[in-house]
Amino acid sequence: MTSSAAALATPDTSLDLWLEQQTGKGMLRFMTCGSVDDGKSTLIGRLLYDSQLILDDQLASLRKESRNRMVGDEGIDFSLLVDGLTAEREQGITIDVAYRFFSTDKRKFIVADTPGHEQYTRNMATGASNADLALVLVDARKGLLTQTRRHSFILSLIGVKHVVLVVNKIDLVDYSREVFEGIENAYRAFAEPLGFKTLHAVPVSALRGDNILLPSAHTPWYRGAQLVPYLESIEVGEDTLERPLRFPVQWVNRPNLDFRGFAGTVAAGSVSIGDEVLVAASRKPAQVTRIVTMDGDLERAVAGQAVTLVLDREVDISRGDMLVTPGQTPEYSNQFQARLVWMADEPAFPGRGYLLKVGTQVVPASITDLKFRTNVNTLEKSPARSLELNEVGTVALATDKPIAFDSYATGGQTGAFILIDRLSNATVGAGVIEFGLRRAQNLSYQSFDVNRQVRADLKGQEPQIVWFTGLSGSGKSSIANLIEKRLTVEGRHAYILDGDNVRHGLNKDLGFTEADRVENIRRVAEVARLMADAGLIVLVSFISPFRNERRLAREIAGDVRFSEIFVDTPLEVCEARDPKGLYARARRGEIKNFTGIDSPFEAPEHPDLLLHGALESTEALADRLYRHLFEQQGGYSI
């Protein structure tokens, strides 16, 4: 074992000194990525083994399990050390991010081991988000693969600045210098636009241990640093301390009336007692009087430290606020451009609503524009209507209220966010902010003296949106027509928005794919909202099969009264009616994505009113709806 291996106190080492070294050493978080079978698990197993971290009982069971497998001189299949879950042991592949730990005298290492194959790219992004450095593994026999490029692009997207190109299985190409240099040169050319700060290439055999700890006798032509010594010495410390202060307030600490502290972790820069700080959103200034920890007050706290700040005056601050350096404030806006990695099976569409979490701020947000998709293999950009699982796109996002952020390229953490699905609560996307699109203060709507109330009073009615949903042929339009007639007779002002008057004009550029349907509904909801603002009673008669879009419509309606009317008519009945012959055509395959036939209808869980289209006459249903809307009976019909 060499000096770089961990970490036994020798008899002549003073124990206290050794412990001091253990408690004082630094930490490097790195990740491994590469294609299936490039030998990632073997490499990590090798690092653990060479650091003497494999214990006797583990070693014994490993030797037993290693029979019938590819082994090196030690008789051990190192990948067995690393592949954790039963399912992947059976499949022989790694399926998730796994974290490993080893240390040498100089550093403690946390390794994120991430999967190579395509469908789990999201886990790679996960591993990269907490890594200072990445090992990109390449099989010397295969050279650069699609996966190598994909992973390198994601590294750069997520902001990993340091890369080690590990050309593995060099023993299987007879330790060929030409092969190694060919791969290194090709990779350097590919990675040039990705903007890594450092890139080191090393030829290794993880199985045999070449160039892991010590120079290999088989590669006398290689003069660079071996893998472990390189990892021990590389300087990854960012200049985060030089940056302006970013202190996202995580939790307000208020044990009694005499103490009010703002707990959080310094995201960038540093803060000292006496510093002036500003609340990013309200721009209220204050001075730091104490930096509290249980070990006693500090004079100064730096990036990465979790502390509690006390200010010299009463300022309204809560979780989600950010304390920053005056004069070097973050952007504050509700619209920004970002690069987004999509991580859910259900694709991302412009118009869909999500929750966005950046730092300690959580706000409703939606993708307002999908500018382009980046092909992660070729880095080419192409127009797109949606983002599928594992795709990367550049999008515009709008949040319900302004948020404080920095561009990820300059500010790191304060420019990173995740998107959360509002129904399933799954993390569906991760992104980094490029820049704000508009300053928030320009966004506040002009408030006119003539407002909705004035227009409504003029018409003597309460404007509202009545949103019908149901299958084609369920009776939506017939009911809407009866309502419109009755209102008109009564001298009220109503208008029906339906497929016929919208699809032929405003939305004639849209088809029937899922993405287009989302956009269709979004536009209709916006128009309905404007009409209601003009004082009208708006009857919207659209199949609107997706819960998400109906919820979006309700959100767009804002403070306008919005009723979701579910005309629930069984598919067989609708199909038998088939007023426009559409079902017949869909059955013949002439129409694709037809709701009820080859596209789903998500029935409302809690409609404002449920109308059974097959059980009562259209007149009776319209009557029931009229009473619901205008006689304040409300409720939920059965």
Place this chain on the structure above:
Amino acid sequence: MPQTLSHLKSLESESIEIFREVAASFERPVMMYSIGKDSSVLLHLARKAFYPSRIPFPLLHIDTTWKFREMIAFRDRMAREHGFELIVHTNAEGVANNVNPFDYGSARYTDIMKTQALRQALSAGRYDAAIGGARRDEEKSRAKERIFSHRNTQHAWDPKNQRPELWRIFNTRLGPGESMRVFPLSNWTELDIWTYIYSEQIEIPPLYFARPRPVVERQGTLIMVDDDRYPLDGETPRIETVRFRTLGCYPLTGAIRSEAADLPSIIMEMQASRTSEREGRLIDSDQAGSMEKKKQEGYF
């Protein structure tokens, strides 16, 4: 002031941040307190996270009724000294049926008195977040566990359907009846735990230190006879100087012969030792992949 934090200081900050995120994001958090060294570090970090406030959630101990007596005494003293709210839960039905490690076998006993008891306590308390001291270095299936690990309404873990966890932005959203397990010590190793206990002078139960104790040998494992419920068949326990690397139910927790009576000697011994930590726990070796199976069923 150092420009970069030492690895222990940065682990500490990371854990504190996790604790605060729990307090800020959940309505009814609870912290699992198992009285061992990891729990002791967890408790220390929780106190740091909320200082000068008290820990703003209760600590929950699942008492199988077979814990070492010294553990229980230590637990009650900690609660008194640090003023945290302590909830102790025992599976009453298990006690009524006299479920014990001898007649039921370690697997069934653990399921009833630990896993089921934990589920009972979590459901009864309607806790939406349960903080635990598990570390990713303990066992292979733990290495993939998220820091904020989602549980369905049955408290079960679905390893194939974990939420991706990026940067330190934790998705704390839950559906009705769902809950979160949270592991602030995820990135700590056993050595980190010990060196942190050493440098912060954290108090741990005396069972970790070598003392003369009455033991018998079972299947190659030294078991301390902590009370008169242990079946002896007329055998007399011998007194040996032993200590424990991990604490649990005394009939299922192996002691090791050791002279290490203080922290530095324990750390020295640990560094020189060549067996992994959980080897002393009989419950993990009942079947292959057993930890992963237990976790899917709701075990911590």
